[in-house]
Amino acid sequence: MSCCDKPGLLPVEEALAQLMALAAQAPIEDVEQVPLAEAEGRVLAAPLLSGFDLPPWDNSAMDGYALRLADWQGEPLVVSQKIFAGVAPEPLRAGTCARIFTGAPVPHGADCVEMQENVEVLEDGRVRFLEALRFGQHIRPQGQETRQGDQVLPAGTRLGAIELGLAASLGQAVLNVRRKPRVALLSTGDELVEPGQPLRTGQIYNSNRALLKAWLLRSGCEVRDAGILPDDLAKTREVLGSLGGADLILTTGGVSVGEADFLGAALREAGELALWKLAIKPGKPLTVGHYQGTPVIGLPGNPASTLVTFALLARPYLLRRLGVEAVTPLRVEVPAGFAWKRAGNRREYLRARLENGRALIYPNQSSGVLRSAAWADGLVEVREGRTLEEGETVPFIPLSEVLL
Numbered sequence: 001m002s003c004c005d006k007p008g009l010l011p012v013e014e015a016l017a018q019l020m021a022l023a024a025q026a027p028i029e030d031v032e033q034v035p036l037a038e039a040e041g042r043v044l045a046a047p048l049l050s051g052f053d054l055p056p057w058d059n060s061a062m063d064g065y066a067l068r069l070a071d072w073q074g075e076p077l078v079v080s081q082k083i084f085a086g087v088a089p090e091p092l093r094a095g096t097c098a099r100i101f102t103g104a105p106v107p108h109g110a111d112c113v114e115m116q117e118n119v120e121v122l123e124d125g126r127v128r129f130l131e132a133l134r135f136g137q138h139i140r141p142q143g144q145e146t147r148q149g150d151q152v153l154p155a156g157t158r159l160g161a162i163e164l165g166l167a168a169s170l171g172q173a174v175l176n177v178r179r180k181p182r183v184a185l186l187s188t189g190d191e192l193v194e195p196g197q198p199l200r201t202g203q204i205y206n207s208n209r210a211l212l213k214a215w216l217l218r219s220g221c222e223v224r225d226a227g228i229l230p231d232d233l234a235k236t237r238e239v240l241g242s243l244g245g246a247d248l249i250l251t252t253g254g255v256s257v258g259e260a261d262f263l264g265a266a267l268r269e270a271g272e273l274a275l276w277k278l279a280i281k282p283g284k285p286l287t288v289g290h291y292q293g294t295p296v297i298g299l300p301g302n303p304a305s306t307l308v309t310f311a312l313l314a315r316p317y318l319l320r321r322l323g324v325e326a327v328t329p330l331r332v333e334v335p336a337g338f339a340w341k342r343a344g345n346r347r348e349y350l351r352a353r354l355e356n357g358r359a360l361i362y363p364n365q366s367s368g369v370l371r372s373a374a375w376a377d378g379l380v381e382v383r384e385g386r387t388l389e390e391g392e393t394v395p396f397i398p399l400s401e402v403l404l
C-alpha cells in the first residue's frame with residue numbers, strides 16, 4: 001500500500017449516490033420547444049403521448065390480395081379494386097377481392113390478406129387462392145403499436161435516433177425538452193498550452209479541453225469554454241467567481257495534494273467541498289462541491305482520470321439534473337483475456353477491448369496515457385481487493401454506452 005492509498009476512500013457507489021442526491025437538489029427544469037430535427041441528445045420534459053392509434057387503420061403487411069374470408073369457398077374471386085399505400089379504399093364489394101400493396105389500408109369488409117406468391121391470376125383476371133387462409137392474416141391491425149393516449153416515452157427520456165423516429169411516427173414536429181445545462185469548462189495547469197502553439201520545455205498540450213468540450217456537446221450541454229486557468233489561488237478565486245451563471249463549473253487538474261493544486265482550497269473558502277478522494281482508479285482526487293453557490297466538479301487532470309470520472313460520475317450527475325433516470329451505463333459480463341495480480345483498494349477501470357469475446361487490456365494503464373482509451377472500446381471494472389485469473393468473468397462497460 002502506498003502512502004496515499006489509505007483506507008477511508010469513498011466507494012464509487014457512495015460517491016455516485018451523493019452526486020445523484022446533489023443533482024436531485026438542483027434539477028434543470030426549464031422547458032424549451034425544439035423542432036424534431038434539433039432534438040437529438042435532448043431530454044424529454046414531458047411524456048410523449050400518442051395522439052392517435054398507430055397504425056391509424058388496418059393495413060396490409062404484404063403485396064397481394066385482400067378478401068373477406070367468409071366470401072371464399074375455394075372458387076376464384078373477381079378483383080374489384082386496386083389499393084396502393086397512401087390511398088383511401090372503397091369498402092370491399094361482397095364476393096370480390098382487392099389487389100393491395102404493403103402499407104395500403106385494408107378496405108372495410110376485408111379480414112384477410114394473401115401474398116401474391118400464393119395466388120394464381122387466371123386469364124380472365126380472377127384470382128385463385130392456392131393455400132388455406134387464416135382470419136386476419138397479413139393484416140397489421142389499427143393501434144397495434146400505440147393506442148391513442150398511450151404514453152410512448154416517459155419524461156426524462158434522452159432522445160436518440162430511435163426516439164426521434166418514434167416521435168416522428170406520431171406526427172410530432174416539435175418536442176418539449178429540458179433546457180441544456182450550461183457547463184463552464186476550465187482547464188487548470190501552468191503547463192498547459194493549446195494545440196497550434198509552440199511547446200516549450202515543461203509544457204504539454206491541453207487535451208482535456210478538447211475531449212470534454214466534444215463530449216459535453218454530445219451529451220446535450222451548452223459549453224462556456226473558460227480556457228486555461230493558471231495554478232494560482234487568487235486567479236482560481238477570481239475565475240470561479242466569474243462563472244456564477246453556469247449550472248456547473250467543470251474543471252480538470254489541480255485537485256490533488258500538490259503545492260499547485262488550488263481547487264479544493266478555493267472551494268473550502270467560498271463554498272463547500274462535498275466529495276473528495278474516491279476509491280476509484282484512475283480518478284481518486286475527484287472533487288465535488290460548490291463555489292459561491294455554483295456547483296463545481298473538479299476532475300483529476302490526468303487524461304484517463306478525466307475520462308473515467310467524467311464517464312462514470314460527472315456525466316451521470318448532469319443527466320440526472322435533467323431528470324434522466326437511467327444514468328449508470330450498462331455492464332456486460334465477459335471473460336478476462338488477462339490476469340490481474342495486484343489487488344488494489346480502489347475500484348479500477350482498465351481501458352480494454354473485446355477480442356473474440358474476451359476482454360484484453362491496454363498494456364500501459366497509466367492515467368496519463370490517453371492513447372489507452374483510443375485503443376479501447378470499453379472499461380473493465382475490477383473491484384477493490386480483487387485479483388483475477390485469466391478466463392474469470394469481469395464487468396465490461398462499452399465506451400459507446402457513455403460517449404453518447
Ligand SMILES: Nc1nc2c(c(=O)[nH]1)N[C@H]1C(S)=C(S)[C@@H](COP(=O)(O)OP(=O)(O)OC[C@H]3O[C@@H](n4cnc5c(N)ncnc54)[C@H](O)[C@@H]3O)O[C@H]1N2
Binds near residue numbers: 187188191192257
Ligand atoms: N502525493 C500525491 N500525489 C498525487 C496523488 C496523491 O494521492 N498524492 N494523486 C495522484 C492522482 S491519483 C492523480 S489522478 C493526480 C491528479 O492530479 P490533479 O488533478 O491535481 O491534476 P494536476 O496535478 O493538475 O495534473 C495531473 C497530470 O495531468 C496533466 N494534465 C492536467 N491537465 C491536463 C490537460 N488539460 N490536458 C492534458 N494533461 C493534463 C498534468 O500535466 C499532470 O501530468 O495527482 C496524483 N498525485
Ligand code: MOO
Binds near residue numbers: 283284285302305368
Ligand atoms: O487516480 Mo489517479 O487518476 O490514479 O491517476
Ligand SMILES: [Mg+2]
Binds near residue numbers: 253254255258261
Ligand atoms: Mg496536481
